[in-house]
Amino acid sequence: MVSVISIFFIVCYTPNTVNQLVMSLVQDFAKNGSQVNANQVSWSFGFLLESVYSTVTIIIYYKMSSRFRDTVISMFQRNRGSDHVNSTSSY
Numbered sequence: 001m002v003s004v005i006s007i008f009f010i011v012c013y014t015p016n017t018v019n020q021l022v023m024s025l026v027q028d029f030a031k032n033g034s035q036v037n038a039n040q041v042s043w044s045f046g047f048l049l050e051s052v053y054s055t056v057t058i059i060i061y062y063k064m065s066s067r068f069r070d071t072v073i074s075m076f077q078r079n080r081g082s083d084h085v086n087s088t089s090s091y
Contacts, residue, residue: 001065004064005060008053008060009053013053016043016050019042023039
């Protein structure tokens with residue numbers, strides 16, 4: 001599981017690392033350079049991948065770790081005690 005998460009992390013965070021490197025080496029790729037549109041598209045793509053990573057990681061942990069799955073289920077499990085209001089009661 002750790003290797004899957006690590007590989008997925010590297011794949012999803014590499015584009016923004018490369019963007020940062022290119023911005024420091026190529027002046028036209030900077031925020032005010034002549035390639036500003038390419039800069040914005042590449043940063044948007046990198047941000048999208050980072051967002052996908054954040055979302056998919058939880059799903060990977062849920063599918064691959066029974067301990068994580070049990071903890072998540074117990075956190076969101078409904079308590080059926082007397083403290084809850086019955087939603088079918090009339091006023």
